[in-house]
Amino acid sequence: MDIDTFIIAALRRDGLDPQMAHNAGIVRGLRQGLRFLTMIGWSVERPDPCTLLVLGCLVGGTGGLGWREYDVPRAPAQKVPALMRLWCARLPTWSPEEAFDAFMKVAPFGANSAWVALLVYQWLKHSWDDPVMPPNALRVRRG
Numbered sequence: 001m002d003i004d005t006f007i008i009a010a011l012r013r014d015g016l017d018p019q020m021a022h023n024a025g026i027v028r029g030l031r032q033g034l035r036f037l038t039m040i041g042w043s044v045e046r047p048d049p050c051t052l053l054v055l056g057c058l059v060g061g062t063g064g065l066g067w068r069e070y071d072v073p074r075a076p077a078q079k080v081p082a083l084m085r086l087w088c089a090r091l092p093t094w095s096p097e098e099a100f101d102a103f104m105k106v107a108p109f110g111a112n113s114a115w116v117a118l119l120v121y122q123w124l125k126h127s128w129d130d131p132v133m134p135p136n137a138l139r140v141r142r143g
Contacts, residue, residue: 037128096124
């Protein structure tokens with residue numbers, strides 16, 4: 001299965017139509033994120049805040065790098081940078097599934113956090129060439 005087919009199947013399984021205007025660009029963003037992982041994943045064992053920001057930018061298509069600046073039903077926006085530094089520090093002690101769950105509790109990229117979390121999961125599992133879904137994956141919804 002090629003990467004675009006996998007991404008589209010994952011989107012549809014989670015009830016999202018990549019053809020809808022509000023999902024425009026998500027397949028491209030996820031594909032770029034997976035390509036980024038194939039370039040650096042072999043030499044960098046775990047993400048750091050800088051690589052997480054790059055992934056967030058690739059997926060979200062934002063004009064600049066940065067953590068979310070608005071509140072979601074998770075950690076307050078002002079705590080996100082410190083929480084992500086703590087997340088990176090604790091990462092060596094977690095399984096990929098635990099890291100995925102903890103990432104989603106912080107939601108550092110707002111609506112795009114689930115997509116970045118899936119990419120990080122591939123990185124930690126070394127499965128970027130054959131992506132897998134976490135067994136504890138939350139329903140991915142945008143908006």
